[in-house]
Amino acid sequence: MSTPAEDTVWFHAGLAAALFALDPAGCGGVVLRARPGPAREAWLTRLRALLPAQTPMPRLTAGIGDENLLGGLDLPATLRAGHAVLRPGLLAQADGGVVIVPMAERLTAGTAVRIAQALDTGEVEIARDGLAARLPARCGLVLLDEGEEADEAVSAALADRAALWLDLDTVRLPDLAAPLPDLDREAARACLDGMTCDEEAVGRLCRIALALGIASLRAPVLALRVARLHAALGGRRAVAEDDLAAAAALVLAPRALHRPAEPEPAETPPESETEPAAGEGMAAQDRVLAAAAAALPAGLLARLLAGQGPRARAPSAGRAGAASAQPRRGRPVGARPGDPRRGRLALVETLRAAAPWQRLRGASPGRILMRPEDIRIRRLVQRTETTTVFAVDASGSAALERLAEAKGAVELLLAECYVRRDRVALIAFRGREADLLLPPTRSLVRAKRALAALPGGGGTPLAAGLDAAAALAEGIRRGGRTPVVVLLTDGRANVSRSGAPGRAEAAQDALAAAKALAAYGTRALLIDTASLPQESARRLAAAMAAHYLPMPQADAAQLSRAVRRETAARG
Template sequence: MPQHYPFSAVVDAGDMSLALVLTTISPEIGGVLVRGEKGTAKSTIVRALAAVLPPIDVVAGDRFSAAPGSSSPDSGGAPYAADAAVETRPVRLVELPVGATEDRVLGSLHLERALSEGKAEYEPGLLAKAHRGLLYVDEVNLLHDHLVDLLLDAAAMGRSTVERDGVSVSHDARFVLVGTMNPEEGELRPQLLDRFGLTVEVRAPRDPALRVEVVRRRMAFDADPVTFAASYDEGERVVTARILAAQARVGSVALGDDMLLRIAELCAAFDVDGMRADIVTARTAVAHAAWHDRDAVTLEDVRVAARLSLPHRRRRNPFDAPGLDEDLLDEVLGDDEPEPEPPGPGGDGGGDSGDGDGDGGGPDDGGEGGLETGASAPSSTDVGAPSSTDVETPSSTDAGAPSSEGSPSETNATAGTPYRARLFTVHGTGAGEAGRRSRAITSSGRRVGATSATGGGQGPIHLLETLRAAAPHQAVRGRTTGPLRFHGSDLRVATREGQEANLVLFCVDASGSMAARKRMEQVKTAILSLLLDAYRRRDKVGLVTFRGAAAELALPPTRSVDVAARRLDGLPAGGRTPLAEGLLEAHRVLALERVRDPRRRPLLVVVTDGRATSGADAVARSQRAAGLLAAEGVASLVIDCEAGAMRLGLAAVLAEHLQAQHVPVGEVTAEALAGAVRAA
């Protein structure tokens, strides 16, 4: 029974299938990042790709998938014998789980032989297994930072070097890196984002006819996978033959100086950083020309290459809208080369990736109706965009006067340019997911001790502590000479202290006392800056707002800070101040998250001027709610938004009841802290 859905049976895969094919034709392009909502066949088409790739020749029995004539890591870098046996096998698709350990990725000491025979032998990891194949990371945006660093090193050098646990080995690790992600769950680190040669945005088709076809094919596959796959055998062979022909042709495709100049003009016009964009665009254009059986790069090849290689390189921070300005692309390239595109091998290579009758067809350039997987249009809610309600309206509720929601007294100020925020941490030492905020025992960092592997400890082997644990028992185990005798209980793994990621829950006062335009603009800018800081530190974020008579969870905890920024940008202000309700809603959210993710410690950020004006006994209720959070040891921060000459200091009183740090909104910036230190 076939394990994967046929590549040529995916309905209207567009730019996604094209990008995957181009990067296998020319692996130097650097891999593909696929961004899209849930249920858009991202994983399905990646797993199907390996089945249509031409097989490769490897040295028989080699642990590193070495090509004939290459060097052998097992023999100190000496080349394989000229008469070494060769075998042909399919290209591997190696999946890297987001929770993988460093040992599993890099490889490490072979435990069985080290403990039983006393030999230090290297056991290859996933990078070695993926050499000359595909390395697939689903939910790549959730990958731990220490694993991201390993991928960056391997992608930059094309080799993996291991110096640990008595092992010293270096081997080739050239692979096509394919990552899929849902942007709602958070963005990638900029360094890893730039390492992906191409990126595509996918979403489900809105055409009912296409959606019907997707469902029809999927149900047919689930009902009888063998028969369904057999109906696409010819289409799969056509795609394989076309990839093989393109791989043979790509080295001879001419890239003229005029096309190089167009590529340079494009990269300059889109203001991308560095020169990698120019190089990747050029390589992609050459691969696209080879895919279409052309001997020279054309303007259309450059256009397609730019659409795939530039969108993710023009983003300066996670709040920027993804995608490419198609008008600017047309303006720079023009249309002075209106030649038709010749058909490629196996049909026209365009249209759907299979029409249901078994003829298959190849991946299309996308953009011809159906599912558009190229650049998306900027969102109307982008941070910093002018708001139609951005008017300076005096609030009748600034002193606590009643105001109904939706009244003319509501304002919706827009945040300014974010700045570098101060670092706020959770006190003590946690044990959460590796990140960059608070002190914790994590999977990476400096080694501070060891723990028993049989007791649940995980991480790299601590050889010295393992030897110390085994040494006192040698006489009982009957050893007189020879290697030490080990039991499983002797194994120790390193305990490392580093930094963890936290849950940063914002509890934002959106009442009338905050509604003055300049004050709300300052507040939104501060929160936006803290969101950007949370993105850099790999935190989850959530947003609770309160105004009128109630509080609401505007954004459940998520890794996507850009979604939080959009919710913040659309936040109006007006009405009374239900401070107690806001704190109680924050308490409810934190209690729920404690069950869902018990290892992630929270940091509650309350943004308010401290006034409580909604309901009877509003002040006393807000103090009781603050005491409830303090009693549970929730680490809190109160950002004081009070302004003017006459200040009541209510936010400072709230901070005392929360046992929280109190920071005026103007002192959230790192520069303000540095200035205070210099003044002192």
């Protein structure tokens, strides 16, 4: 029977620290969701106290490069020795210990993949700068998840490999005074050496993972490891039901994707047909599943009821701006052979390229002999912002049919652009001309205000709208950003570029303006807002090299989702 202290989030966090300290590499890691504060610092202090005194615990710095992460050439030692000397990276230095990863939600995808590979193999491979080596790197991670927004979360590749997920945001200051589980390392290690676990226990964890909607095959494997550690912590040499329950609560419950189904009451068979062994197995299964269900946090349960996952994120609706190589400016992403007159000299990389050859070149002590092939220049990449230009047909035909829905959809899309930190602009065309209602901005308030004031009625100066969108897109491109034009219209132009009425001339002008927009290479999407798909809108989309999206009988939410799918598919 557990005491009240044992039912608190802080007690379970302390238990997780003891289990992780017993075998960091076996557990893979801990995802610790907590803001900087007393609770997080108290947990990290507890973990340090549970680990052996000489355990390495380096911190991974933001934006760490491959050389510092994996290892590379030790330039001073290489220059002294005249041959390549290896310098281990952070993962190799942490062999047998724990790596603390602050702001883990901001790790780049490439860094996360390299760390995940080291977790899988227990080593790092170095093959660069004339070096070829494999270094042991068996370590565990403490991934500090400090994300504030819904779309900020630890890399799925790393979270999947971390056995323990903790959330300390609900821990209060008085909770930190409660006693926590201790660790007798020598006794626990002795129990682990001869630990046994029957196949039924393994199957039980797999069935519980399935009941919670967990598709990852790593989850039950990690749960079994934690169950073994929990048994060793309690001085047992065989995994018991309490150990499975603790593993289900600590490993499987935080990963749950839906609530476990309530067990249906079974009919009692005649006494002669009763199978005690099977009945006891099902009862044990239900008890372990109940332990996992009881461990679901209240916030998680609410998200599950809403049909969201344990780490619910906002949908990724757009694309990042295009990454373009720049010779003189941008973010450094490595080095390459080249002429320093056509780029920025990478001095350290140049010395690295030359250092292994000094003995063969006969360099005297204190001198470095350089050759043209040693020269390295910076590889720089500048990522541009995306600016979405909404060009909305506010003419009489559109206003009568779909302008209200178009307004609602544009408002939803504007909000999504704001979440992605993109800029948005709004052009409306009606009567005889097009008006720039909203210059490129990140202000959602200004965007909504401009959209609310969007009038309807009058002629359809489609060519003027396309010309305005093309001019704005070109200005955005000159400013170093990537424009995307989203045109909402039924395609039925009736006002020419000169402002004169007439469908034939207006249609020709619209097609010419669409071709001019396409000539700039601007990404575009045309949404046919008519109640029935219009051939005129289809022809216009073809002329502007845009994807054509008819939206008959759609409300604002449906229109927004369709635009999100189409723009993502073209990224």
